[in-house]
Amino acid sequence: MSHLISIVTENLPMLQVVLPMLAAPLCVVVHHRRATWWVALVVTWASFANSVALARKVYLEGPLSYFVGGWEPPWGIELRIDELNAFVLCLVSAICAVVLIAAPRSFDQEVESDRHHLAYAAFLLCMTGLMGIASAGDAFNVFVFLEISSLSSYGLIALGPSRRALSSALRYLIVGTLGGTFILLGVGLLYMSTGTLNLVDLQQRIPASDGHRTIVVAMVCVVVGACIKLALVPLHGWLPDAYTFAPSVVTAFLAATATKVAFYVLARFLFSVFGVASSIDRFHVDWVLLPLALVAMVYGAAAAIFERDVKRMLAYSSLSQIGYMVVGLALVTKSGLTGGIVHLVNHGLMKCGLFLAIACVVLRFGSPHLGVQRLGSTHLDRLRGLGRSMPWTSAAFVLGGLSMIGVPATVGFVSKWYLVLGAFEAGKWWVAALILFSSALAIAYVWKVVEVLYFADPPRREDEVGEAPWWVLGPTWVLVGASLVFGVWTAPTVRMASAAAEVLLPALAGAGP
Amino acid sequence: MTTWLQSLPPGVIMAVGGLLLLALRGRALQFGLVVLPVVSYGHLLALPAEHVVQLTIMGLDLVPVRIDRLAMVWGHVFHWAAILSAVYALHVQDRVQHAAAIAYAGSAVAAVFAGDLVTLFVHWELTAVTSVFLIWSRDDRARKDRDPEECYRAGLRYLIIQVASGVVLLAGICLRWADGGGLEFEGLATGDITSAPLWAQLVFLAFGIKAAFPFLHNWLQDAYPRGTHTGTVFLSAFTTKMAIYALARGFAGTDLLVPLGVAMTLFPIFFAVIENDLRKVLAYSLNNQLGFMCVGIGIGTELALQGAAGHAFAHILYKALLFQSMGAVLWSVGTCKATELGGLFKRLPVTALCCMVAAASISAFPLTSGFVTKSMTLSAAAEGHMTLVWLLLLFASAGVLEHSGIKIPYFAFLAPTKKDWSAIERPPWNMRAAMVTTAVLCLGIGVFPGVLYRFLDFQIEYEPYTALHVVGQLQLLLFATAAFVWLVRIGAYPHEKRATILDFDWIYRRALPAGWDRVVRRSSVFWTRGGRLAENARQDGLVWIQRWVGDGAALTQTRTIRGIALWVLAALAVGLAWVFWLH
């Protein structure tokens, strides 16, 4: 037994990826609808426990390095876990674990039963990909796992009940492949000009070839590729449809994880691999990213205000929130980065909660493809008066929405607080003003839903529906609750985020709060 | 356990428990409604008299709990008001309204005990967000006065202004923090506010919005008359008095508060004379009372500050009682328009009597609470040799009598009318019980002022019942009453008239939209010449934005793959060009 424990503790970074990676084929082998769910559930929770243990270890002992196959880098492949990826890993595995609880109910409704085992396998593969990216210490690994997560997410999105899910998936596939290809190009160019693929090694060898055009092209390729996966405006075209037409839980899962990991890739390459001296001081990538992020922030919120489909509205709100994260990154200050990184987790929690609340609604109204109603089940008009018939769902939505606005005592406030601080630190008060302006826009779109939920009369008596089952409502409230808890008890998230920011900006470690 | 309870900020029991009310119905809801404020009050009383809890979050040193003498005045009366209002609202079966009301009361209490600005800000915004539901909620009893559309819009305006106050506060806090200042909430400025740092001015402005400073006041008269018949009782107690507390805590002795306060005592009087909606009259009178407190805080001497605190204490009770009685009228008759009322005392004698007690209190008749508290401010002004201020406050005292002391009871209960009220329903027992209790409290404070002063731990001796004071005040009030009678008899007193009275809200409800409209219309001419944007911009800016990002608009329609790919390509081109240019 102790032998087993020591194996586990020795291999924590590896198990993080291997667990879901092997569970996916296992799901295919098991084949039974519910049994596969159990496999997936056990594995994701184990993985969550694993990532928490890993994070703890990283905080106690410093960055961990794991040599796959026993070959030391740069010849072999390294998994490298520091405060930043430990944090991202925790988010991804936590979201997977929680979402999976809600998955069966939602899949039962939206996915044909003979495809469930494949859906769980794809879910686990997507998780594998995301965990693989987040734990990779090797540039080519980033690409390989990006492909795994992308391919599986295309499949998951295409599972959506509406026919348009397929075209959305196709669009995402093509655009996502473009993004992946750019990253591959960048990695290839980096390998060409440095001869290594290891991230730490790259970091050391790149300054030696500073100003090398190949490296500059590689930087542009990687940044553009990551921004596509991140859906930073104007490269966001795939996102609204993909989120709207995917099955409810898939949307919840992807919205909370996929773009976050892309953000991680962007931050990792810009700050660690290319280095602040090169990417920021020399080539001022922040000057390009900051305006885009600000546009994203305002554009996403403005579009969300006018959107009548709630799921799509949340998708646009995601664009806006992605803008916040990138703003934090582009400010290049300690507080700003802390804000961006903590928003990565905070937005993951609250957006996942919101999308799960939508999943509750879809469960009760039936998906547009199965029912006879002409309005989609997530259309605003379908939510009229739902505050009465589905009080818990509505309340969860409202709380998530408050967090989206950034009301104090919610996680949204914590993120925005640090972003605003970061803006002041960088001397860019107008950025702070825009952040507040965008929050004001968030009030408008959240309010729109609240109004419909609580102040509009239900359309017809026979449309009265009951509350969603606790299997879905529970995870929703876990996430909403987490977004409240971490809004008050900010120590864990903020401490981890600021440690992560220090990893990215070692030069500024002393500054800031 | 003890420490855990001790570190729990007072009021949080209500603020959090209020949300739990959402899950209750029927008897349990009623039970929770009353028990929560009682438990919260018990919790407050169990805490030590001087008590501070510190906490560090996100690198900010916060003081979620700071109990001292000044805060305790508000702590007591807010709980009294919460309990009485809860009893008063017991008959209403509306979870949302109750939850909002209790959470609102709780966050107001918590704000009072906030020891730092961030905590204050949090509760500051919470009160805004929760209280708005008292304006939005349905109230079948008050249909005639509360057009849902009107209430919705008024609530929205209210919310915007309240949240704006919070945003200004936050801006002030951030500026102070950016300047390297601390977050402690204590003595932020004094003396000349115009030469204070910008952050202090912003915080002052934020407090001023909620304290309904002149030109910032209109949300009060706009929103309060549109609350539900029970909701307005809650509203009248907390928001503005919380702001008064904040001013007393942060800006005691700020000179500007004196002229501001005087202005606040004066201008509402004239509006109140001609206003038809009696609850709006009360809103104006509320504004006038806040003026007295502001003057007291502005004078800043110990006597003045305690006068302001005592006045706030008494004021919350008698103002609540006034709104309670008007709420009872609203419940029974369905309207509070003076033109529709009169002679109600026959049918609602208890309500009428309570209303008169409240009217006497607010007018500061001897043996009522107003008499023993308001005069402290006047004395402080006199001791500070502010003759003009003193005279104007005396003027305002007579004005208070006009609109709250006479107009309210007269037009609601006494004025001659041909209407037959025998068919209307009398208010339920809980409303009457709440009113009677509040009335007893008003009288009790008036009769035993020493008990109040000691209860509030006042540090100075003040004796309101001097022969001269009693006689002088009685002269003032009774001669004014005589003037009223005389004016009515000679027919000079203006008859009530259904009307909309323009106030400062005209600026943002009428002038600004019209101006905006004009600007946009003008500019559309420019755009016509300019090109394709013309048709977009004709109506207003919103439509223009909608044009771009609205449902299915140019920027939000589903992208073709070609479009996305082009964007990707463009991004690549821009990125490459950018780095090569810098290379």
Place this chain on the structure above:
Amino acid sequence: MDVLLFAFLVATAVWGVSRLRDLFAATMMLSLFSLLSAGLFMVMDAVDVAFTEASVGAGISTVLLLSTLSLTHRREKRRERRLDPAALVLVFAVGALLLWGSQDMPAYGDPQAPVHTYMVPRFLEQSGEEVGPPNIVTSVLASYRGYDTFGEATVVFTAAVGALLLLTGLRRRGEADSREPGGDEQGVRMRGNVILRVAIRPMIPFILMFALYVQFHGDYGPGGGFQAGVIFAAGVILAALIWGLHRVREVFTPRALELLIAGGILLYGSVGVVAMVRGGNFLDYDTLAHDPVHGQHLGILLVELGVGITVASVMIALFLLFAGRGRRSPSAVESG
């Protein structure tokens, strides 16, 4: 030369995708792009990358794209059709910029290039002792970078899962929607082709044998699981064309294919896990046998076998799925 080729590639592919409204053609363009870049990697000696790109980008992604296309409209909706100068300008701008950016790439075959001076010397000099197989590519692929290869095999698996998800759905939708073109079974048509039957039938056993050779001889010459899997699948596909789908389906039932697809990955993964259990790191073959060299040998063999199984069965499964498209096949009933 390859620099030019590379810049041309990016521009052409992106331009092609953006210009073409016909999704089928766009898909083909993308596939071509992947194939060409695989070639490029090949030229640059990154064989494993090239293989992955070829099988995933050009092969399986294309199959996925096509399967999706068959469910949706072949053409994107549009309002107007005109030559877009913006696209043209952008393409040439990017092309020019990339050309500019590629100026200081190391020359092709330059022995002083970082690629050749940094990691390669150790691979060349020590892999024989450290790992064993004379084929250094195999050493790098399966041992030094075994985790990558595992990832790539998983990519293939993922693509298969995606295709299965989509295509099982296709059948359902095909039944509901009579507008779906009736799928003529290719096998039925092909069976009439005498030449094909006569010419190819004798080759099939040899193809399968060759696949096994490539599989197990990967240590010594070019080859390995990916190639072997594809070759094996090609053999089976040919067999299906000649003898008919149903015959192949009798052997490779959907369930069996699922098991094989998953089994290959599980085999690969379990080698890694066993290494972990035996006290090494994941995929540390040294621990598998009594001495490191034997361990490496055994590990590489098993791992390559896993890759081969997965790749072959994925190919076969995809082919069967497509060939059976639109037809109410027994497997649909079975899996339901």
Place this chain on the structure above:
Amino acid sequence: MTGREPDGDGLRLLVEPATTTRWVRVLYAVCVLLVVAGEGLRFFSHAFDHVHYGFEAWPGFYGAFGFVVFVFIVYCGRWLRGVVSRPESYYRVDEPERSK
């Protein structure tokens, strides 16, 4: 619940036309008495020794002040009504339609 409240017959005295005049006279009488009481204070106590302002000690100062102020306020109100009074539907009619 509502039946227990007594009818307000006692209060009717206040407004019956026959009695109102009597009440008004009582009011005037009390006013006069208060002035007298004030003067009484001047002669029989030291109440006026400590007033803040001299004019507070003028006979009937408070009463006169109250009366004048009240009349002033009412006339101001009448004037103000002419300036700011608008039809009840003032805002309702002209505000733009709520966007849907």
